[in-house]
Amino acid sequence: MSGDALRPARNIKFKDALSEGLCMAMERDPGIFVTGISVDYPSGIFGSTVEALRRFGPARVFDAPAMENALTGIAIGAAVMGMRPVVVHPRNDFMFLAFDQLINVAAKWRYMYGGRAGSVPIVVRGIIGRGWGQGPTHSQSLQSVLAHFPGLAVVMPASPEDAKGLTMAALRASHPVIILEHRSLFELTGPVPEEYYATPFGHAKVVRPGVDLTLVATSYMVQEALVAAGVLAKEGIEVEIIDPRSIRPLDEETILASVRKTGRLIVADTSWECCGFSSEIAALAAEKAFDALRGPVRRLSSPNCPAPVAASLESVLYPKASTIVGLSLHMLGRHPQGNLRGIDAVDTFKGPY
Amino acid sequence: MKAEPARTEIPGELRLEMHARLLRVRIASRRLAELYREQEMRTPAHFGLGQEAVAVGVVTALRPGDVVYSHHRAHNHYLASGGSVYELAAELYGREAGCSRGRGGSAHLTAQAVGFIASTAILGETIAIATGSALAFSMRGERRLAVSFFGEAACEEGIFYESINYAAIRRLPVLYVCENNLYSTESPLSVRQPAGTELCERARSFKLKAERVDGNDLAAVYEASARLADGLRRGEGPAFLECMTYRWLEHVGPHFDHEAGRTYRSREEVESWMQRCPVKRSAAEIIRLGVADEAALAALSNGITRDVEDAVKRARAADPPPQGDLYADVW
CATH class of the missing domain: 3.40.50.970 (Thiamin diphosphate (ThDP)-binding fold, Pyr/PP domains)
Incomplete structure (x- = not known):
């Protein structure tokens, strides 16, 4: 710089x-x-x-x-x-x-x-x-x-x-x-910023601070996480959103520090669960912050199928803000009030690709 | 007897220099294959005995600044480029003094100081990489060449066609050298290429200049390489050189086929190719032309043998990489 x-x-x-x-x-x-x-x-x-x-x-x-x-x-x-x-x-x-x-x-x-x-x-x-x-x-x-x-x-x-x-x-x-x-x-x-700057690899960003639950979200899932955190805040739940930014090298410390603070962890990732990034973060928490965990780590990833084309199937494919809210409430022993679907952003993407 | 006018154009000194280089490749390769039997070199090694003239003939046509890439059977190209026998032997022994510090083994060699950039193990990889180095030269307006050595089986990989197509579009200064030794591991050409296949025709259909030579004829390989390299330096676009040759030993390892019970080639076939030994042919030519006599060539050979022996002994005695360095150089 x-x-x-x-x-x-x-x-x-x-x-x-x-x-x-x-x-x-x-x-x-x-x-x-x-x-x-x-x-x-x-x-x-x-x-x-x-x-x-x-x-x-x-x-x-x-x-x-x-x-x-x-x-x-x-x-x-x-x-x-x-x-x-x-x-x-x-x-x-x-x-x-x-x-x-x-x-x-x-x-x-x-x-x-x-x-x-x-x-x-x-x-x-x-x-x-x-x-x-x-x-x-x-x-x-x-x-x-x-x-x-x-x-x-x-x-x-x-x-x-x-x-x-x-x-x-x-x-x-x-x-x-x-x-x-x-x-x-x-x-x-x-x-x-207008000037030249380099975002260092291996440094996660705390996108939104919170104390009740850690939400590690990658790429587009950060957007869904932000919507979810806004809804949860209205319920008095403060979610900490961490964007790892680099998958490898991985900033383990920022994630672990958050887990040690909140005791609860959801990983929302755009790839699949099996041998996936969400599993890697779950393993990290289990290996290095196990005593801090107050419940099982949960993964929100692509469902275990290829992505279908039909809109009816696609609409239930992706984890969204509502999925994150529902899971967060569940992990905290709370129950969703009303239909969460309404919180999800309407996809305005017009294609073709 | 057929007239061979081009032959006399190679100066005697150059002929002798090439022969010395050929002897060095042969003597070092043969000694390494012998030592390999002791099970102290723990790296799958593909020996190039019998194919040495291809490497030496091509590399002799290069200039400082040109770069060479090779494949899994890399020792010949590394040595012909001037790579150190000591560092090659040390690499095979897994020593810190190895050319790749004991990390790469037989198939992953480097000697950048002499223009040998790298060899890789998976078929066809360095065909693209050499093409990329030529792209860099072309973008910067440098008059340097990239050479890619590969076997004829790499012409069965898609990357070969992707690369030559690209090089032709951009008229890149790459010399693609195909060492056609007729077998891929133990698979003959008949199961890999349709009968009557001419690889030069394939290359020409991609708009490359293409020539086929007897790869066991050192002078012929050199002359064809020099001719094609001239065109490359003039910006005439990429060229393909097919060198017909034969591997004496098994695909990987130090044995002759018959010693290892391998049956894909007959003993007669192997022996007939050994009669066409590139080193003996080069020596006979030098003596016939009066460039040097038998005694001088024997003295040359003895000197190289002593150097090689010294190098392999020192390599064996060299230190292994410290275990604390396992994670060094990942990034």
């Missing part, structure tokens, strides 16, 4: 914060380039790469064929020669095609050559879809799978401020970084 006094934050959208972080990093580092399918379209990854193309031109922001695995290898080979590639996947589901390069090569490069072949500072952005029939292969959320492997940093910005800060941190890291960005957050508006 520069020594300049902080300028006041303006309210801007998540997608514009991503764009601002990218452009500021590109200004400082001529080795950064952005590639992947559709990065140079007028629609520019839902608006997040349009400005970079306008300012830095097609030599640094350029389209690529559908070749996810080789493109990742190409990014690695360019990074080894001193470049800083950003590979973008309009849906993170396509990253499965790149797992060989991501996991067998990028994640292990530094280690498997004993530090003698340098490192691979690539940044891979993957967008998580949700709703409007995104369905089984356009709405998965890959953080749990990717965070499994030593050597990859996995971050999930949940606010415009962190969208910018984590992008800039990723673009000066000395290792590969996966940024998973939730499509439902792109139009979210929030305060974002």
